[in-house]
Amino acid sequence: MGIEIINKIVSGASVIIRLRVKKNHLQTWTVLLAGLLMAGCNQAEKPAVDQPSAPEKITTANGLIYEVVSAGSGPVAKAGDTAMIHEITTLADGTVVTDTWAMNFPISFLLGGKQVIDGLDEAVTGMHVGERRKLIVPPSLSKRSSYPENGLFGPSDTLYYDVILLKVSP
Numbered sequence: 001m002g003i004e005i006i007n008k009i010v011s012g013a014s015v016i017i018r019l020r021v022k023k024n025h026l027q028t029w030t031v032l033l034a035g036l037l038m039a040g041c042n043q044a045e046k047p048a049v050d051q052p053s054a055p056e057k058i059t060t061a062n063g064l065i066y067e068v069v070s071a072g073s074g075p076v077a078k079a080g081d082t083a084m085i086h087e088i089t090t091l092a093d094g095t096v097v098t099d100t101w102a103m104n105f106p107i108s109f110l111l112g113g114k115q116v117i118d119g120l121d122e123a124v125t126g127m128h129v130g131e132r133r134k135l136i137v138p139p140s141l142s143k144r145s146s147y148p149e150n151g152l153f154g155p156s157d158t159l160y161y162d163v164i165l166l167k168v169s170p
Helices: 118-124
Strands: 002-011 014-023 027-033 064-069 082-090 096-099 107-110 132-137 159-169
Touching: 027 118, 118 132, 118 159
Parallel strands: none
Antiparallel strands: 002 014, 014 027, 064 132, 082 096, 082 107, 082 159, 132 159
């Protein structure tokens, strides 16, 4: 049985994911999953979506540009730790690519484990729990093995992130 994601619609705290399920290549079923809510996962207030604008932007040797919007006071994230973040990813025109606040589902990944794009991994490494950063991730740091079939973005797009580090664990 094959499963194919047709599209995903995010609206407020609801997510609608439309899937096509193929069984025996003779029947096609469409399944709608609505209202994906994970209790207790929304541990930070969702920020307004806008592009980085503070005068103090830092550019790393790899070309990542970031600004610290608000400092955190918790432990520092380092390579080998598991980081839990909330993030909003947009394109230059403001099109939202990902919004974990809207899905009420933060993401966790191993820092340095190649589980997210290099730009996000680099930006989160060194953050304190509770810290919020805005990022400009150039195409060279946002390479992936595949891109959305809907053509929302591709290998030449710069990505804009608004990230808050919720938790870090060794």
